[in-house]
Amino acid sequence: MTMDVVDYEIFGSEMQYVEVELDPGEAAVGEAGAMMYMQDGIQMDTVFGDGSQQQGGFFGKLLGAGKRLVTGEGLFTTVYHNEGNGKRRVAFAAPYPGKIIPVKLSEIGGTLICQKDSFLCAAKGVSLGIAFQRKMGVGLFGGEGFIMQRLDGDGMAFVHAGGTLKEQTLRPGETLRVDTGCVVAFQPTIDFDIQYVGKLKSAFFGGEGLFFATLKGPGRIWLQSLPLSRLANRIVLSAPAAGGRSVDQGSILGAGMLGGLLGSDE
Amino acid sequence: MNHQTIEGRLFGPGLPGTGAQAGAQWQGERLVVRHAQGEALSSDVHVSASGFNRQQIRLSWRDDTGDFAFMIENAASASSLRANAPAPLKAALDTVANAQTRTGKRFIVTCAAAVLLAVSGVFGAWAAIPFFSEKLAERIPPKQEEQLGELVLTQTRATQRIIDHGVAVDAVRTIGTKLTAGTRFRYRWFISENSELNAFAAPGGVVVVTAGLIAAADCAEEIAGVLAHEIAHAELSHGTRAMFKSMGSRALLSWFWGGVDPASMQIAAHFAELRFSRDAEREADRDGLRRLQMARISPKAMVTMFKKLANQSSKSGMAPPAFLSTHPDIRERIEWLQQTLRESPRLPSRAIEVDWAAARSAVKVPGSGLGK
Numbered sequence: 001m002t003m004d005v006v007d008y009e010i011f012g013s014e015m016q017y018v019e020v021e022l023d024p025g026e027a028a029v030g031e032a033g034a035m036m037y038m039q040d041g042i043q044m045d046t047v048f049g050d051g052s053q054q055q056g057g058f059f060g061k062l063l064g065a066g067k068r069l070v071t072g073e074g075l076f077t078t079v080y081h082n083e084g085n086g087k088r089r090v091a092f093a094a095p096y097p098g099k100i101i102p103v104k105l106s107e108i109g110g111t112l113i114c115q116k117d118s119f120l121c122a123a124k125g126v127s128l129g130i131a132f133q134r135k136m137g138v139g140l141f142g143g144e145g146f147i148m149q150r151l152d153g154d155g156m157a158f159v160h161a162g163g164t165l166k167e168q169t170l171r172p173g174e175t176l177r178v179d180t181g182c183v184v185a186f187q188p189t190i191d192f193d194i195q196y197v198g199k200l201k202s203a204f205f206g207g208e209g210l211f212f213a214t215l216k217g218p219g220r221i222w223l224q225s226l227p228l229s230r231l232a233n234r235i236v237l238s239a240p241a242a243g244g245r246s247v248d249q250g251s252i253l254g255a256g257m258l259g260g261l262l263g264s265d266e
Numbered sequence: 267m268n269h270q271t272i273e274g275r276l277f278g279p280g281l282p283g284t285g286a287q288a289g290a291q292w293q294g295e296r297l298v299v300r301h302a303q304g305e306a307l308s309s310d311v312h313v314s315a316s317g318f319n320r321q322q323i324r325l326s327w328r329d330d331t332g333d334f335a336f337m338i339e340n341a342a343s344a345s346s347l348r349a350n351a352p353a354p355l356k357a358a359l360d361t362v363a364n365a366q367t368r369t370g371k372r373f374i375v376t377c378a379a380a381v382l383l384a385v386s387g388v389f390g391a392w393a394a395i396p397f398f399s400e401k402l403a404e405r406i407p408p409k410q411e412e413q414l415g416e417l418v419l420t421q422t423r424a425t426q427r428i429i430d431h432g433v434a435v436d437a438v439r440t441i442g443t444k445l446t447a448g449t450r451f452r453y454r455w456f457i458s459e460n461s462e463l464n465a466f467a468a469p470g471g472v473v474v475v476t477a478g479l480i481a482a483a484d485c486a487e488e489i490a491g492v493l494a495h496e497i498a499h500a501e502l503s504h505g506t507r508a509m510f511k512s513m514g515s516r517a518l519l520s521w522f523w524g525g526v527d528p529a530s531m532q533i534a535a536h537f538a539e540l541r542f543s544r545d546a547e548r549e550a551d552r553d554g555l556r557r558l559q560m561a562r563i564s565p566k567a568m569v570t571m572f573k574k575l576a577n578q579s580s581k582s583g584m585a586p587p588a589f590l591s592t593h594p595d596i597r598e599r600i601e602w603l604q605q606t607l608r609e610s611p612r613l614p615s616r617a618i619e620v621d622w623a624a625a626r627s628a629v630k631v632p633g634s635g636l637g638k
Binding site for chain 1: 282283287316318322324332339369372373376
């Protein structure tokens with residue numbers, strides 16, 4: 001299938017958005033709700049599925065949409081088609097603090113395996129599917145669950161992850177042990193496995209859990225420093241209303257009315 | 267030498283980190299891998315199942331520049347790899363293929379097992395509920411059943427007007443006492459000011475009859491039929507069983523250990539609407555009939571009353587009263603009663619000594635304009 005070649009620019013540091021430039025006739029596919037702005041001439045069209053199969057029949061489209069639902073995306077994707085005369089831009093924003101990873105699928109062999117719900121946008125023609133984790137142990141303890149996303153195609157795809165990104169290329173046989181949950185994406189040539197932490201003491205008190213995720217080369221991997229769930233958990237736990245410690249001046253007299261009287265920014 | 271090219275991706279020193287598209291061919295024991303920038307020659311090749319889900323075949327070797335890996339993904343390449351491989355490697359490739367199918371199979375089997383387990387667990391729990399409710403209901407001592415009955419009475423009083431004395435109540439008591447010889451509980455009789463035709467027996471001997479039912483009965487024997495059925499329910503602990511089923515074990519056990527929890531109060535308040543199982547109804551019919559016969563009360567009246575209740579509801583289009591448990595086999599039950607009566611010996615019956623007309627007129631049916 002033909003792939004559109006798109007130019008792009010990523011803006012921002014911790015809360016990024018990517019601006020994609022489309023030639024006349026080119027299109028980009030975005031996750032529902034990810035669009036930030038688009039210029040005149042860009043037509044937005046919501047399709048059932050990822051728009052990559054032209055002829056799939058109704059059942060084919062249904063299956064594709066179902067697969068997307070399972071991988072954490074919505075049933076629908078939105079296609080942004082440039083129907084104007086010149087180059088036009090459309091931007092897609094990341095939904096939480098982190099980094100956008102641009103991946104040229106042709107460079108990595110046409111397939112990328114990434115964590116659930118990380119797909120942001122791509123050139124039209126990239127197909128989004130499910131990658132089932134078939135190794136039981138990895139599915140249960142690897143931190144990514146049994147369902148990951150699989151992006152296939154030759155064009156540009158943009159994936160989003162939390163925290164700071166680390167991109168690394170592993171040599172054949174080179175292994176990296178990673179905290180479960182910090183794996184964002186990898187080439188399918190990478191061996192994603194789990195390894196027991198080793199010492200019972202470390203297992204219980206190390207805070208890393210019982211298993212590491214191990215990534216063995218060859219291939220390229222992307223890691224994140226802060227999975228969203230960890231960030232969200234910390235935020236919720238630290239909220240004074242939820243029992244966290246408040247550093248506001250009103251805290252001695254209580255976070256309620258009196259605290260408000262003594263001054264707060266809200 | 268053969269000319270079938272095996273497609274794959276080559277990784278190694280001097281090559282891009284993300285690999286290079288390459289085609290390989292066997293040259294005796296070695297693999298010649300041709301890629302965009304040149305070619306690589308393998309030495310002792312080691313075969314393994316690798317990559318995501320172990321779905322790729324990896325051929326790795328080492329030379330003085332570093333480690334190489336040739337990854338094969340598609341099935342066609344995998345088969346041509348095996349077809350032309352040197353003998354010692356063929357065995358290794360078979361092991362790899364087996365390892366791959368095994369991973370796949372294990373996954374499917376585990377998924378199927380998990381689904382099966384979940385389904386059978388749900389089904390098992392659902393099927394076990396009647397069994398466990400019965401077993402547990404049997405274990406509840408009479409004292410606690412009486413407490414439960416008291417709770418139902420209190421909750422019912424909150425929603426309806428209950429009369430516990432007067433001419434009508436005395437009449438009901440007279441009839442009821444004839445039927446309660448040798449029972450476990452100390453029975454108490456109440457009338458609720460409700461125009462519906464209903465009656466229920468809460469666990470532990472609390473029997474409530476609606477004013478509407480009293481008004482609909484032409485003679486004391488007809489009420490006796492209903493009371494006999496209800497006493498049977500109480501004696502056989504059907505009420506406790508039904509409450510147990512709807513409350514769930516947690517609530518009932520917490521009550522059993524002392525103290526009532528809000529869930530029980532809810533159920534108790536709607537006790538009159540509890541549905542007994544088909545078997546429970548049949549049991550109550552059988553036992554009720556037996557009581558009537560033991561008390562020398564004409565059982566024909568029970569049939570008449572049932573018919574009256576069934577007909578009234580079908581005529582008016584309303585659902586049959588809760589007392590009759592909206593089972594479609596009410597006709598079946600009437601037939602069973604008639605059949606049993608035909609077959610059983612005709613026992614002499616005595617009329618119940620009670621002024622039914624007085625009792626009936628003493629009862630106030632709300633909204634009917636009848637009675638005082």
